[in-house]
Amino acid sequence: MESVQNSQKNTQANRNSHAAHPSGDKRFKILDVTIKRNHHRQDALIEVLHKAQEVFGCLETDVLLYVARELKLPASQVYGVATFYHLFTLKPSGTHTCVVCSGTACHVKGGGDIIKALEKHLGIEIGETTADGEISLMTARCLGACGIAPAVVFDGKVAGKQTPESVLERIDQWRQSKPSSE
Ligand code: FES
16 A cells, blocks of 8 residues: 555656756746647657757757657767758857847837847847857747736846836846956
8 A cells, every 4th residue: 555655646746846857947838738738759850850950949968958858769860860951050259149039929029129239239140149159149938927017037047027127227237247358
């Protein structure tokens, strides 16, 4: 009896640990929806990677490992596919990364103005990195934080209720904290 209870507890624990990524990053839940819709099928790898890039802005190692685990594929295979196709980006090249949500809720609440302000301020377009290699600018479609729209991810941390002013302020803080090379 006791062992049955233990095994039930373990199953529950497994379900719980599966329900959320240890980082607590809600974007993994969005990715889970695509994985589940495809019934964890291995031949859905490209579609899942597309979704991951859409949600995260790029495919960093932890995301690739997560996809490999969920689709029960060798990490080397997932990495191989991600590097083979030019449409996948593995790493933002800038020291800092700013990902603006371009999903519907964020767009309605002014996400587009944030993107325009950033492009103007940084002199780059979405998908580019500033000439000094400091800041990469990207967009993602729905970060799973619609309740705090418009949302922006600064170096992996989601911030809600952003405005062009608050975002530019954060960007300038990054620039000010840059160690002087002189
Ligand atoms: S639309 Fe931006 S977080 Fe959902």
